Structure formats: structure tokens, C-alpha cells
Amino acid sequence: MPLLDRIQSPDDVKGLAAEDLPKLAEEIRARIIATTSRNGGHIGPNLGVVELTIALHRIFSTPTDRFCFDVAHQGYVHKLLTGRNDARFEKIRQSDGLSGFLARSESEHDAYGAGHAGTALSAALGMASARDLRGSDEHVVALCGDAAFTCGITMEALNNVAGATKRLVIILNDNKWSIAKNVGALPRYFNELITNPVYNRINDDFESLLEKIPGGQSIIKFGSKWKRETKDFFVSSSIFETYGIRYIGPIDGHDLKQLEHYLEFAKNAEQPVLLHILTEKGRGYDVAIQNPERFHGASPFDVETGKGAPAPEGAPPKYQDAMGQTLVKLAREDANVVGITAAMPAGTGLNAFEKALPDQFFDVGIAEEHAVLFAAGMATSGYHPVCAIYSTFLQRAYDQIIHDVALQNLPVLFCMDRAGLSPNDGATHHGLFDLAYLRCVPGVVVMAPADEDELADMMATGLAHNGPAFIRYPRGNALGTPMKAAPQPIKIGQAKRLQVGNDIDIWAIGSMVADAEKLAARLSEHGIEAGVVNARFVKPLDVERLGESAKSTRLIVTMEDHVITGGLGTAVGEALQAADIQCPVERIGWPDTFIEHGSSVTILREENGLSPESILDRVVHRYERLLTTADPR
Numbered sequence: 001m002p003l004l005d006r007i008q009s010p011d012d013v014k015g016l017a018a019e020d021l022p023k024l025a026e027e028i029r030a031r032i033i034a035t036t037s038r039n040g041g042h043i044g045p046n047l048g049v050v051e052l053t054i055a056l057h058r059i060f061s062t063p064t065d066r067f068c069f070d071v072a073h074q075g076y077v078h079k080l081l082t083g084r085n086d087a088r089f090e091k092i093r094q095s096d097g098l099s100g101f102l103a104r105s106e107s108e109h110d111a112y113g114a115g116h117a118g119t120a121l122s123a124a125l126g127m128a129s130a131r132d133l134r135g136s137d138e139h140v141v142a143l144c145g146d147a148a149f150t151c152g153i154t155m156e157a158l159n160n161v162a163g164a165t166k167r168l169v170i171i172l173n174d175n176k177w178s179i180a181k182n183v184g185a186l187p188r189y190f191n192e193l194i195t196n197p198v199y200n201r202i203n204d205d206f207e208s209l210l211e212k213i214p215g216g217q218s219i220i221k222f223g224s225k226w227k228r229e230t231k232d233f234f235v236s237s238s239i240f241e242t243y244g245i246r247y248i249g250p251i252d253g254h255d256l257k258q259l260e261h262y263l264e265f266a267k268n269a270e271q272p273v274l275l276h277i278l279t280e281k282g283r284g285y286d287v288a289i290q291n292p293e294r295f296h297g298a299s300p301f302d303v304e305t306g307k308g309a310p311a312p313e314g315a316p317p318k319y320q321d322a323m324g325q326t327l328v329k330l331a332r333e334d335a336n337v338v339g340i341t342a343a344m345p346a347g348t349g350l351n352a353f354e355k356a357l358p359d360q361f362f363d364v365g366i367a368e369e370h371a372v373l374f375a376a377g378m379a380t381s382g383y384h385p386v387c388a389i390y391s392t393f394l395q396r397a398y399d400q401i402i403h404d405v406a407l408q409n410l411p412v413l414f415c416m417d418r419a420g421l422s423p424n425d426g427a428t429h430h431g432l433f434d435l436a437y438l439r440c441v442p443g444v445v446v447m448a449p450a451d452e453d454e455l456a457d458m459m460a461t462g463l464a465h466n467g468p469a470f471i472r473y474p475r476g477n478a479l480g481t482p483m484k485a486a487p488q489p490i491k492i493g494q495a496k497r498l499q500v501g502n503d504i505d506i507w508a509i510g511s512m513v514a515d516a517e518k519l520a521a522r523l524s525e526h527g528i529e530a531g532v533v534n535a536r537f538v539k540p541l542d543v544e545r546l547g548e549s550a551k552s553t554r555l556i557v558t559m560e561d562h563v564i565t566g567g568l569g570t571a572v573g574e575a576l577q578a579a580d581i582q583c584p585v586e587r588i589g590w591p592d593t594f595i596e597h598g599s600s601v602t603i604l605r606e607e608n609g610l611s612p613e614s615i616l617d618r619v620v621h622r623y624e625r626l627l628t629t630a631d632p633r
Contacts, residue, residue, distance in 0.1 A: 002027050004085060010057040010109075013081050021256050025050045029284040031085075032076055037303045039093050040424060041100055044288045044295040045074040045145075048175050048253070048279040053077035055259035056141065059267055065139040066111035066127050070120035070148045072102035073297070074173075075110075082109035093424040094599040095607075100425055115428020116396065117366045118151025120144050121170065125157055128165040139169065139267055146174040147343065150365035161272050162244025169266045170245065170274040173253070175281040240274045249276025254283065293346060316480035319473045320417050322452040324349030326459050326487060327386055327415075328356045337463060338362065338378060340387045342371045348388035348417050368393050372400035372412075379410035384463055391416040391431025391472055398437060405468050406441045412469075413462035419448070419472035420511060420561035423604055426597030432590050434472050436566025439539050445469040445492055446539040448510030452478035454536070460487035474511045474561065495542035501531035504623060505549040508559040509535040509568050512588075515612065516559050522616050528623060530557075538568050543575045550576055550583035555623055557586045559615075564589035586622045588615055 003020060004027040007013060016024065028050050036043040054077070056067065062082065069075050079089060084098060084107065091097025102110040112123050124142030131138055148154050149172070161168060238247040246269065251262050259277070266273040281296075282288025287306030288295035301308045317325075331337040331353065343366045345351040354361040364371045368389055375385035387394075394401070394416055405412050422429040438446045445465055449455035455473055462469035498513070499520055508516035513534045520530040533549065535542065550556060556576075558569035569587030576583055591608055598604040605611050609618075 004028060004031060004080065007081055007085060009083055010062055010081055013054060013057045018256070021051075021054060025054060025256075026284070028054075028077055028080055031080065031089075033285055033303060035090060035092060036298060037301050039091070039097075040297070040299045040301075041093050042073040042076070042297050043285070044282040044292055044298075045175075046076040047283050047285055047288060048281045049074045049143075049173060050077050050283070051254045051256050051259060052171070052173065052277060052279060053081065055256055055263055056143075057081050059260055059263040060139055060141060063108040063111070065141070066124075067109075068112045068120045068124040068127065068140065068142045069102055069114065070142070070144045071117050072110075072112075072114045073100065074143075074145075075102045078102070078109070079107075082107055093426075093597055095597075095603050099597055101428060113428075115425065116393065117145070118148050118153045120148065121154050121157035121161075124170075125161055125164055125168065128168045132165055132167075139167070141169045141171060143171045143173060146172060146176065147366050150343075150367050152367060152369055158240075158243050158245070165272065166270055168272040169263075169269075170272065172249070172274055172276045173279055174250070174276060175279045245272045245274050247274050247276065249274075249278075251275055251277045253277040253279035316478045317452060318349070318476060319452060319455060319478050320347065320349035320475075321352070322349075322455055322478055322483065323388065323415050323417070323459065323473070324352040326456040326483075327353050327388075330459060330463055330487070331357055331360055334384070334463070335360065336383045338383050338385050340364065340371050340375055340385055342366055342368045342389055342393065344388070344390065347390070348415070350388050368397040369400050372397040373404050375412045376400070376404040376408070376410050379405070379412050380408075384411050384413065386413045386415060386459075386463075388415045388417065390418040390429075391434045392418065392422075392429050395433065395437065401438075401468075402441055406444055409443055409467045411466050413459070413465075414468070414470045415459070416470060416472040418475045420474040421595065421601050421604060422475055423598050423601050427594040430595055431472070432561075432563045432595065433566075434470070435538050435560065435562045435568060436570075438470055439566060439571060441468075443467060444539060445537070446472075447490075447537045448472045449536075450479075450508075450510065450513035450534050451481035453481045453483045454490075456483055456487035457490050458536075461489040461492065464489045465492065472510060479514065490536065493537050493540035493542055495536055495545050496534040497531070497545070498534055499530070499532040501529035501553070503528045503553060504530040504555045504557055504619065505533060505553045506530055506557045506559060507533045507535050507546070507549070507568065507572060509538060511561045512559040515615075516557075518612060519557075519559075519615060519619065522612070523619065526620055528620070535568060538571055541571050541575055543579065546572060546575055547579055547581055550581045553583075554626055555584050555586060555619075557588060557619055559588045562589050563592060565592050584622070584626060586619060588618070 003024045029047055032043060032046050079098060088098045093100040099106055101115045103113045104110050120142045121144055124140050128140040131140065144154065240247040248262060252258055262275050266275055281292045299308045327339055338360045339350050339353045340362045341348050341350045342364055345354050345363055364374060371387055371389065375387050378385045416434055419431040419434055435446065438444055447458050449458050458471045462471060504523065506516040506520060516532045520532050523530040556572060558572050560568040564587055567589055569585065569589060573585050595604060595608065
């Protein structure tokens, strides 16, 4: 029987002999590679933390001890060692399978659920402080990637550690990558720590050094403060020690004996300890090591070659690529246009922009708040920044959107990829809230294209507008609509009539426009004439055309790839009420709940009442009910 199949809980990991651990690590890697090759997933980060996770479970005891993983996309190994090595793991990131991240609802061993970077240290410090107040003695471990330290919230937490608790273990998992190559001063600083043999020799055996010099015994007797200050005569303290945190490292993250030794030390320390652990992203799978960005979060692939399924011949471009190519075109015509990303050049399509116009490109690392403020600063100086940030990640910079961009009416264009569902990733990555959180901000323009050509036109619109503008568009392939050679600005706030109908008018936005046209065709089979309007803008809404629509039809149907609360349907209802126009509105959108992960958008729509058949039945039922009402208005 494979060793991994014998692991039903962390106690089984503790029971293994040390000589069995390399075999266990090998089996875990094989399991992860095989599973992600079928389902896709975060293969590189997980292959890098196999030995580290094994060592953690041998030294600490979950669920009593608490692990707080940053992002938690590297939690597959933890899942396999905590009773989830079963059929659910075979379907990870699929319907009826495990989440691709950690979730408190999934296991008692998951102390904290997350999907965005930079959260682990603050959450772990909260757990440690709660423990201290309660008077219990469990251990708390924060597992932070090196890129997490580019997040402002991690540095805020670091500033509070020493004043909040005396017992906290911090793992700095340093693999030099977030999704793309890390940028900024901190990654360079971590590299200096790694390559400074003087620092590490003194750090590892400073007490032995003191014993050999005159007066050293007295320094040892006075304690750690004097030892730390004396060491500073030989070499500068690490940044962590200036925060009152004991720094130890760097440590080989694939040497189990060394990992267990230092984890045991940190476990028994009476001060916060940071272990700087070096891991190799993709370890054990050469293709992933050679292509760390592509195998950070990979689509299904062939294990032998590492290649994914080729795109079908003639497949339309992805929305992100259409955005990137359009931005290159527009920025070549205007040198004041700059592109900004928060560690996602490929994911947002700005890799093409970086290659074509490197002097107009900025990657600020995983720091969305800084990205938006940085853009605001550039916008005050004659530039027109384009911030390409996923919808779910832009939530992190909401204050900056309001306080720094909108309040000053600065010309910043936000391109929000992954609006709608990111099905395999689940609730932490779905972009279902942006229309609601932007509609209430004064003075902004919020739009969503029906296809890639309209996306290009909206980008031209946003860059022609002297104020904040937002474009949301979905993940994946566009529709294959031919794109004009030169994008044309759209009149702001103007909807587009696509089809006329006297019974129902369907107002749709973004990716739901195509669904609206299909719905209209199905309704005609039921003898119902339906018009279709591409709303294009949710702010400002085309209230003039909406009023005409409400006065000429029995029912308005709104369709949006967005949570039902606060989006297009809400905007339509508010506009009709403000105009004192009475017309029934049937709102179609995602329910007021967090949508979990699933195998596909199609399956998740079926599960949430948004399949074409469900929408058709709902609209027909509402319309027929109106016909039987004495006064349908």
C-alpha cells in the first residue's frame, strides 16, 4: 500500500519513520501532478511546499494548533495530510470536489479560509492574541509567501506583532515568485539575506561566537536584547528584527531534518519567530520548474509534455488579450497612456503591452491599493493610467477608488478582468460585486461590453473621458466579433437597441447580451415578442431609452452576470421609480449568496437558476401572470 494511502490524519504523519518521509513526499507530488493535469490548479506552489507541510504536521498538531495559509492556493498538501485524500481530492476545483483553496466549512483543520494574498499574518496575529486573552496554549503558524510581503496589509501586521503577542511562528516561504516574477525592493532584500554568508553564519551560531570573545559570557548572561545589539556591530539586523521578531534563515525548504529542527525551535520560542524558508516552485516536475508562471495556476495539461490542449483553430481571442492588444494600439497613439498591473501581467493581458511599450508599463506587485493610488498620482501629472486588475482584487482598493480617484475626478481607466464567474476558483475569485460597489460612487462611468469589438470601443471611450471610468468583462474567450482597425468612442450613457418587441423588453449588459438575444428567440416560440437592448452602461444609465421601453411594453427583464443586489436590475428599478413610471421588472442575475466553485459556468448557472431553460420558464411565467392581472402595471 502506498504511504499516502495510509495517511488518514496528521497523527499518521507523525507516526512515520524519518526514512519514510522522502517516499511520502514523492507520492504526494505524483498525486498532485496527476490530479491537476486533469482538473487544472495551482500545481507549482503546491509542489514547492511538500516537505514544509509534512514537517509542519510532524511538529504541530492541527486542529488544536492553527495554520493560517496566505492565499491558501498552496494547501493541497495540507488537504492530503488531513483526511481528504479521497474521491473529493480527485475532483478538486470541480463540482462536488474539494475547494482549490482552504475553507473553514470543509475541514476542522482549515483554521482560516482565504483566496487573496496578504491576509495570513494579520489573521494569525488575531488568532494568537485571542489565544493569549483566553489563556490557552495552542500554537499559531502564519505561512506567508515572499510576495505577500509586497502587500501593505502584511507590513501593517508586521508592525503589530511584537506588541500583540510573545508567541507566533511566521513562515516566509521564499520561492521568488508570486504569479509572475516578484518585483520591488523587498524581493531584492530577501535575496540579499539569502546571499549574505556573514549574516547567516553569525545569525546561526552567534552565541558560540560570543563565548570565544572577551566579555562574551557577560553579554550572554544579560540576554537576547544585548546579544542582538552586539550582533549589530558585526552585521546589520534583518528588517524583521527591527520589528521585534527573531529572524532565522535561510533554511532549505526541502531538507526535512533541517525543517523539523527549526520548526521545533520556533515552537518553543518565547518571542515571535520568522523562519525564512527557501523552496523551489514546481519542485519534482521539470516542466513546472522551467515554466513557473504558466504552472502557477495551470489549465489541464499532458503530464509527459506539460502542454495544455491547443486552442481550436480559429478560436476567438480571450478578452484579456483583446484588451492588451487594444491598449498597445491606443498607447502608441498617445504616449501619456500608461499600463499598470498588480503582479498579473499575463493574466490581465498586459504582457503584450509590457513587451511593446516597456517604458509605459508598471508592475507594482501584489499591491492593489498602491496601484490605484499610484495611478491617481500619475493622473494628476498629465498621464492617463489604465489599471488592469481583476474585479475580485479591485475590491481591495475600494477606499482608493472613492477617496483618491473619484473624489478628485481623476482620469483613470480601470479594466476589470474576470467579471462574473471564475468557476474552478470559487467564491474568493468570482467578480460578482463590481457593478454594485461602483454604482454608488459619484461621477464614475461604469460599462460592460457585449463582445471584444465593443470592449475596444469602450477603452477608447474611457481614454477620451476626463474622469474615472470602469470596464468589466468576463474570463475566457470573446465571441469572435471582428474588431475595427481603429476603436471608436461611444457616447457615454447611451444604450443600443438590438431588437424591437412589443410585449417584453430585455435589458442586458456585458456577457448576458448574447443570452438575451437567445432568450428573445425562445420567447417568440411562445408567441411573445421580445425586444433586446444592450445597456452598455450601468452608470450613467440610459434613462431616456429606458422610459420609452417601459411605456411601450408590459414587462422589462434585466439580465446581468452579477449578483442580483445592486446591479443593473436595481439601477433600472431605481430609475423607473425616480421617473414615476410604473412597469414590472423581472431581474435576472446571481442570487444574493456566495457562489461556490464548480466544474464550469454552465453547471453553476444550472445550480443557481440561471440556465437558459430556467430563465425562459421564469420570464414566461411572469409575463403570463401579468396577462391575468386586471391592471398589469
